[in-house]
Amino acid sequence: MALLVCKNCKKVYEITRETDCPGCGLAFPNSYNFKNSDTFLKRETARVLALRKKSGLDGLVGGLECVIINTEPDRLHATVRELLDYTGLRFEEGFEDERAATCVLKTEGSADFLVTSRMRGRNPFLSFNDFPKSRHVPNTRLETFVFSVRDIDRYVEIQRSLGTRFLTPGPMRLGGYSFIQTAPSRFTGNSLGFIEWNARRGDYRTPKSGRLNWRPKKPAKRYLGSVHALDHAATRVKAEERDAAIIEFLELTNYHFDFAIYVKVFNSITNVARLTKADYAMVFTSGISPYVSDEMSGPTEKFIHNYGRRVHHVAFRTDDIEKVFANLKRNGMKFLIELVGSPREGLKQTFTMPSKSSLLVTEYIHRYGKFDGFFTRSNVTLLTGSTAKQ
Numbered sequence: 001m002a003l004l005v006c007k008n009c010k011k012v013y014e015i016t017r018e019t020d021c022p023g024c025g026l027a028f029p030n031s032y033n034f035k036n037s038d039t040f041l042k043r044e045t046a047r048v049l050a051l052r053k054k055s056g057l058d059g060l061v062g063g064l065e066c067v068i069i070n071t072e073p074d075r076l077h078a079t080v081r082e083l084l085d086y087t088g089l090r091f092e093e094g095f096e097d098e099r100a101a102t103c104v105l106k107t108e109g110s111a112d113f114l115v116t117s118r119m120r121g122r123n124p125f126l127s128f129n130d131f132p133k134s135r136h137v138p139n140t141r142l143e144t145f146v147f148s149v150r151d152i153d154r155y156v157e158i159q160r161s162l163g164t165r166f167l168t169p170g171p172m173r174l175g176g177y178s179f180i181q182t183a184p185s186r187f188t189g190n191s192l193g194f195i196e197w198n199a200r201r202g203d204y205r206t207p208k209s210g211r212l213n214w215r216p217k218k219p220a221k222r223y224l225g226s227v228h229a230l231d232h233a234a235t236r237v238k239a240e241e242r243d244a245a246i247i248e249f250l251e252l253t254n255y256h257f258d259f260a261i262y263v264k265v266f267n268s269i270t271n272v273a274r275l276t277k278a279d280y281a282m283v284f285t286s287g288i289s290p291y292v293s294d295e296m297s298g299p300t301e302k303f304i305h306n307y308g309r310r311v312h313h314v315a316f317r318t319d320d321i322e323k324v325f326a327n328l329k330r331n332g333m334k335f336l337i338e339l340v341g342s343p344r345e346g347l348k349q350t351f352t353m354p355s356k357s358s359l360l361v362t363e364y365i366h367r368y369g370k371f372d373g374f375f376t377r378s379n380v381t382l383l384t385g386s387t388a389k390q
Contacts, residue, residue, distance in 0.1 A: 038260055041243050045257045048250045055162065060155045061254045062148035064280040065195055066112035066204075067233065067314070069142045069358055070125070076101060076117040077214070078357040084218050086333060086352075086362060087316050088227040089113055094212030095205050101212060104204055110229030111280055112202060124167060128189035131308040140359055142233065142311040144181055145282070146193035147253060152178045155194060164252065167191070174206040175199070182252065187245035188235050188284075189309040192252050223327040226320040231365055232281040233314045234270070236304050239287035246271055246284055255282060261377055262288065266384045267298030272374055281374065285312065285384075299388040307359065312387070313351060315363035321348045324364055328352075336361065337386035341379045346371025349379050351386055361387075
């Protein structure tokens, strides 16, 4: 019995003889044996980079502008207050239109956070939330990562020719900017948005926006001044869809695959995609082998089985993590793990317990001195193990 992955539909199939793909019909000789390693991924990355150059996509997409977290209507305020209480984000403005109520949170040098609550209309993410530990909040998840784009019409034209599906027929003209987003990915449950500014950057209001009658105050906690920009977010994806999820992201952005850390003891791989070393990083975490059971498959595959494919955590840079950690604990924050790492190793990190309002774990990360890496193997191992508590 062979375990093969179709290069076209990227699904894994157990087969006893070579035949056509049961999913898309492509001949199975056009496939590869499923065994998570970086060999196939690096080969495909080279192909994607060549495709971006040939198609004219190179240079069209920039860095991350904002993330969109949608919540249940009765959890919108709680989610905003949590972000104000536990990060360096401040409340910029709130508005509502016929689609959603939106709160905009910002901090210097960071992608913005848009916390929304969908008021009406179809939720294209519903099926990705229908899992044992997430279906009680069917509208709650970090839904969309929004990147800047230089020529949105050209970008959409190219991507449509390559088969990319969007949620609207074309870019929406929303006053100060144009915007479009992809249909949720079947590999991650995430959507990628693309925004071209034609007025003041960071003003997300539209001509139909009305003022939201709520303006929460930022708590006067000095240690929050040591919590800074969004560093990365990590999406949990299935072992057999790891390559497809990363390749899809590279095809839609100007990011590149940087490296992967294998944590065999927990059946987990942490994969990092970068634009530059200074920019926000996109992290994908998968199993090394597919899910069998909660007991046997490790915390990453267990999370997907219970919560579905989704963003697991958002990470904020800090410059005094010991002070931040001690004060957060003193103010009632619960953690999955104590601080791990050391100044000698160049890195310290921790994970909070997941939010009841957004289901997101928050990571705090401090890179010391001249440390020019992104993660360390020992920290990744300890943090991965801690998520078994969820």
